[in-house]
Amino acid sequence: MWWELEPKLPSPSLPYAQRSLVVQIQPGTQDWDNVLPLSALEEISKEEAVQTVAKPLFPFESFTLRDYVDHSETLTELVHLGVDLSKVEKLRNAGQLLLRLDFENDIKKILLFLKDVGVEDNQLGPFLTKNPYIFTEDMEALETRVAYLKSKKFDKELIARMVSRAPFLLMFSVERLDNRLGFFQKELGLSVQKTRNLVSRLPRLLTGSLEPVKENLAVCRIELGFRPNEIQHIAFKIPKILTANKKKLTETFDYVHNVMGIPHHILTNFPQVFNSSLLKVKERHMFLTFLGRAQYDPKQPSYISLDKLVSVPNEVFCTEIAKASVQDFMKFLKTL
Amino acid sequence: MSAPDGCAKGPKRPAAFRHSCTPCCRGTAFRDAPCGRKRISTPAQEEWWDLIPRRIWRPEVPGARAMAVHGLFAVYKPGGVAWPRVRDAVETRLLAGLNSLEQRSSRQHVRFLPGFVEGEAGKELTPVATRLPVLADHPLVKGPRFTHLKVGAGHRLDVKSSGVFVLGVGQGCRLLTDMYNAHFTKDYTVRGLFGKATDDFSDTGKLIEKTTFDHITSEKLERILAVIQGSNHKALLTYANIDLKTQEAYELAVKGLLRPMEKSPPLITAIRCLEFAPPEFQLEIQCLNETQQYLRKIVHEIGLELKSTAVCTQVRRTRDGFFTLDKALLRTHWDMENIQKAIQDSRLTVQTELEKSLGHLERTAHDEHIEMDQVEEGDASR
Numbered sequence: 001m002w003w004e005l006e007p008k009l010p011s012p013s014l015p016y017a018q019r020s021l022v023v024q025i026q027p028g029t030q031d032w033d034n035v036l037p038l039s040a041l042e043e044i045s046k047e048e049a050v051q052t053v054a055k056p057l058f059p060f061e062s063f064t065l066r067d068y069v070d071h072s073e074t075l076t077e078l079v080h081l082g083v084d085l086s087k088v089e090k091l092r093n094a095g096q097l098l099l100r101l102d103f104e105n106d107i108k109k110i111l112l113f114l115k116d117v118g119v120e121d122n123q124l125g126p127f128l129t130k131n132p133y134i135f136t137e138d139m140e141a142l143e144t145r146v147a148y149l150k151s152k153k154f155d156k157e158l159i160a161r162m163v164s165r166a167p168f169l170l171m172f173s174v175e176r177l178d179n180r181l182g183f184f185q186k187e188l189g190l191s192v193q194k195t196r197n198l199v200s201r202l203p204r205l206l207t208g209s210l211e212p213v214k215e216n217l218a219v220c221r222i223e224l225g226f227r228p229n230e231i232q233h234i235a236f237k238i239p240k241i242l243t244a245n246k247k248k249l250t251e252t253f254d255y256v257h258n259v260m261g262i263p264h265h266i267l268t269n270f271p272q273v274f275n276s277s278l279l280k281v282k283e284r285h286m287f288l289t290f291l292g293r294a295q296y297d298p299k300q301p302s303y304i305s306l307d308k309l310v311s312v313p314n315e316v317f318c319t320e321i322a323k324a325s326v327q328d329f330m331k332f333l334k335t336l
Numbered sequence: 337m338s339a340p341d342g343c344a345k346g347p348k349r350p351a352a353f354r355h356s357c358t359p360c361c362r363g364t365a366f367r368d369a370p371c372g373r374k375r376i377s378t379p380a381q382e383e384w385w386d387l388i389p390r391r392i393w394r395p396e397v398p399g400a401r402a403m404a405v406h407g408l409f410a411v412y413k414p415g416g417v418a419w420p421r422v423r424d425a426v427e428t429r430l431l432a433g434l435n436s437l438e439q440r441s442s443r444q445h446v447r448f449l450p451g452f453v454e455g456e457a458g459k460e461l462t463p464v465a466t467r468l469p470v471l472a473d474h475p476l477v478k479g480p481r482f483t484h485l486k487v488g489a490g491h492r493l494d495v496k497s498s499g500v501f502v503l504g505v506g507q508g509c510r511l512l513t514d515m516y517n518a519h520f521t522k523d524y525t526v527r528g529l530f531g532k533a534t535d536d537f538s539d540t541g542k543l544i545e546k547t548t549f550d551h552i553t554s555e556k557l558e559r560i561l562a563v564i565q566g567s568n569h570k571a572l573l574t575y576a577n578i579d580l581k582t583q584e585a586y587e588l589a590v591k592g593l594l595r596p597m598e599k600s601p602p603l604i605t606a607i608r609c610l611e612f613a614p615p616e617f618q619l620e621i622q623c624l625n626e627t628q629q630y631l632r633k634i635v636h637e638i639g640l641e642l643k644s645t646a647v648c649t650q651v652r653r654t655r656d657g658f659f660t661l662d663k664a665l666l667r668t669h670w671d672m673e674n675i676q677k678a679i680q681d682s683r684l685t686v687q688t689e690l691e692k693s694l695g696h697l698e699r700t701a702h703d704e705h706i707e708m709d710q711v712e713e714g715d716a717s718r
Contacts, residue, residue, distance in 0.1 A: 066472040070445075079476055086479030279414055279667075314668060333666055334412055335652075336498060 065089045065098070074103040081111075082125020083132075094132045101135055110135055110142075117146060118160025131167035141173075148174045152181065153192075158200045166203035180206045187217060188232050202239035213242045216249070224253050226264060234271040241274050252278050260285055262296050262306070270306035284309055287322055287332050403437060404485065405430060405672065406506035407679035408515070408686055410659035412666050415498035415650075419489060426503060426670055427487045433672025435480040442473030488512050491522065491656055496538060497628040499524070499653030500664045508679070511686060518693035519597055520657030521605055521622050526648060528635040530615040533645035537632035541647075549644045554612040560641045561607050561619070564634070568604040572624075575600040593693065595624060602626040604634070616649075658682075658689045 058071050065085045069075040075098060079085060089095040101107055111124065114134075119127060128134070134142075149159050163169055172180075184205065185195045199205055205213070220231050220241075235242055241249070256262050256273055267273065273281060288294040288304070295303050304321055318326045413422050444467050451464030471477055488509035490502030504512040530549035534541030575596035578585045588594040596603070606622040621631060632648040639646025654661045663682060665674055 066477055069471045069474075069477050076471060079471055079474055083476065085477045279416065282416070283414075330666055330668075333414075334661055334664070336415060 063089075065095050068099060072099060074098060074101055074107060077103050077107075078128065081128070082122065084125070084129040087129050088132050091132065097135065098132060106135055109139060110137075113139065113142060114163075117163055118156055119164050120160075123164045127164060127167045131171070134167070134170065137171060142170050145170050145172070145174055145177065148177065152196070154196060154200065158196075162200055162203035162206075166207050168207045169203055172207065177206060180210070183210060187214075188235055189228065190232065190236065194236060198236055198239055202243075205239065205242060208243060216242050216244065216246060219246050219249060223250055226268070230264065230268040233268055234274075238271045238275055241271065244274065248278065249274060252281065255282060256306075260294070260296065266296065266298070266306065272307040272310055276310040281310060283333060283336065284317060284322075286336060287324075287329055290332060291322055291324060293322060403434060404482070404506050405434075405676055405679060407508040407683060408490075408502060408504050408511050408659075409508075409675055409678040409682065410500050410502045410656065410664045411670065412661075412664040413493050413498055413501040414667065415496055418495050419492050419501065422501060423487055423489050423503060426675075427485050429670045430485055430487070430505065430672055430675060431480070431482050434482045434485075439475065439481055441469075443470040444468065445470050490515060493653060494628045496540070497651040497653070499651075500656045500659050500661060501653075502656050502659050505675075505679070511690065514690050514694060515657055517597075518657070518690060519595060519624060520689075520693070521595070521624050522626070522653060522657070523655035524621045524623065524631060525610065525650075525652050525654055526619045526621055526631055526635060527650040528617050528619070528638070528646045528648050530617070530639060530642075530644055530646050532647045533636065533639070534647050537629070537636040537648055539647045539649045545645060547645045549615055549642075552614060552642050552644060554609065556642055557609055557612060557617065557638070560638055561609060563641075564604060564638075565607050568607075571601075572596065572603050572605060575603065600625055602630045617646075658685050 059067050062068070065075060065088070069079060069085065075085065078098065088098065114124060114127070115121075146159065149162075150156075154162070169177075181195060181199065184190070184199065185192065188195075188198075190198065217231065217235075220226050220234070221228070226234065252274055253267075255278060256267065257264075285294060293302065293304065295301075296306065297303060298305075308321060309317075312321070314329065315326055318324055318329050322329070411422065411426060413419060446465050447468050448463035449466050450461050451466070452459045453462050453464060454460075455462070486506055486509055488504040490504065490512050493499060493501055502512070502515065504510075529539060530552060531547055532539070532543060533545045533547070534543055536542075572595060573580065575598075576594055577596065577598065578588070578594070585594065595605070602623060602625050604621055604623045604626075606620075608620050609617060610620050611618040619635075621634070623631070628651045631651055635646050635648040659682070663678065665678055
């Protein structure tokens with residue numbers, strides 16, 4: 001609020017150390033040489049004394065944005081939008097950037113652009129919390145990138161969803177985005193439409209590094225022994241497998257293939273197993289073995305599909321799949 | 337006697353001037369921070385009670401100490417997971433629960449905002465006093481109320497084993513030291529397999545040799561277990577450091593409290609066979625000062641004594657002191673309400689058991705003091 005930052009007369013009730021020598025600026029006078037600083041011992045009228053606000057000055061240096069949020073209009077508006085300043089101040093140089101920017105001149109343009117792209121109002125806060133550096137980007141560059149995505153036949157809603165879920169997407173240049181899309185199309189051997197579908201479901205594939213993806217594909221091919229068309233099918237169904245932890249992937253596969261005895265073709269049909277934690281799979285499989293219901297071959301009677309094994313919550317698993325009570329499951333878990 | 341490690345999340349750092357503005361500065365003092373930032377000022381003081389030092393008084397606020405959980409409880413550690421991960425998972429869930437509680441409302445301040453007021457010439461734009469919340473207290477600005485909880489671990493379990501794992505929260509971490517010093521016994525169920533020998537005594541290790549086990553009968557196994565129990569019992573009495581001919585030793589033995597109260601090697605107080613179906617067998621072992629690898633080694637040695645070989649397939653702790661299996665919380669129950677309930681339920685037991693075990697130590701010291709005085713008086717009267 002501008003008139004609070006106006007120069008104030010020093011109040012005689014303030015302790016001496018807090019009184020600042022404030023220069024009184026007359027409107028119209030440009031002559032800085034003739035302006036004399038006020039003396040601390042000068043007497044002022046009662047009305048002037050009542051109007052002074054005895055507030056401590058806000059600090060020149062701080063490690064948190066808490067000290068500035070009440071004094072800065074930019075930060076206040078961002079908090080009302082839903083930006084989590086406690087997380088933003090931990091990012092490198094982000095606090096300094098936000099303090100330097102002006103809401104009217106810099107930030108409003110980008111916010112209107114994001115609204116144009118289709119990011120919803122309640123998504124703006126989390127978006128800016130993860131990526132406050134979007135305010136440093138050029139408007140033309142951002143518009144070129146959105147135009148490029150539209151030229152690759154991404155729908156407006158798809159682009160909006162991708163941008164909300166991967167806030168750093170629009171920071172990448174057109175060549176880089178092109179490179180990434182080409183990489184996924186070539187490596188996985190998918191058609192253009194399928195690549196578009198894959199990337200829109202997991203947009204952080206475009207923003208992350210490509211080395212882990214290459215390593216994961218090599219692991220699937222060499223260590224796990226899947227054929228290229230099987231890898232294609234699994235990656236399309238569960239894109240998370242491309243960015244999963246290699247050690248966890250190999251451990252889960254080792255247990256599911258060697259201990260549970262599930263062959264490759266069933267795993268290709270139900271790759272949701274790789275998405276869940278190994279501990280959950282182990283516990284549920286051991287309970288089913290204990291009850292004698294561990295049947296994963298679709299040709300046999302009372303067969304249990306792998307996606308139901310991992311995706312349902314505990315109560316549904318106990319009542320429908322294991323046909324036992326939840327207390328029995330808990331008692332069994334304590335014997336493992 | 338060393339205190340258990342892992343009582344706090346790391347070595348103690350000075351309480352003042354810590355900050356964590358970037359990951360590299362976490363927990364360092366300002367003067368040697370990698371970020372080079374220096375804290376010059378404190379946040380604005382808005383109310384008169386901000387001038388009172390925090391520890392003395394704060395109005396209307398349930399203090400952080402009152403809100404946080406304190407005490408001892410047990411969780412069931414699943415096999416295949418390292419114990420620090422279990423402790424971290426419990427801490428994360430507790431923090432999530434605490435941060436979801438109602439927080440204190442933010443302070444208010446008066447700001448002069450442009451508003452329309454009925455003046456002489458109709459509506460005028462003048463500063464109008466409005467009461468607004470201080471944004472520095474907004475949850476999006478100050479962050480979560482709790483970012484760290486002191487969760488300490490009791491007797492540890494290694495990666496392959498599972499079972500009752502005692503944890504302490506907040507002020508309960510002091511009780512962990514007391515539990516350690518009380519030297520309670522622990523109960524394990526150990527499953528073994530005859531016919532194999534591996535380098536790390538478990539079934540996942542490198543195979544060294546395979547043997548036959550048809551000659552093993554349950555009597556032979558019982559005989560070996562009796563020998564082990566006997567030799568361990570003798571060692572127990574030696575390390576207990578009490579003269580067995582005294583009345584005090586008899587009383588302790590009657591109550592079942594006769595055990596070494598100082599540093600001793602791993603001792604087995606009781607061992608028996610629960611199931612015997614060759615090649616598999618299951619033992620129940622009650623021991624002190626042990627490690628899970630020691631128990632696997634015992635299984636290996638039992639195999640050798642029976643002129644065959646054995647590996648250990650499962651080590652599961654069923655009791656740690658007075659925390660039994662039914663009190664241990666499963667992974668689905670690691671949330672704040674269940675943990676608070678578990679702490680509340682076991683509070684009395686913890687107090688009485690610790691007093692019983694440690695109290696007698698203090699009492700014996702007191703009795704010795706009295707005996708010394710009586711001897712002196714006796715000499716003086718002669």
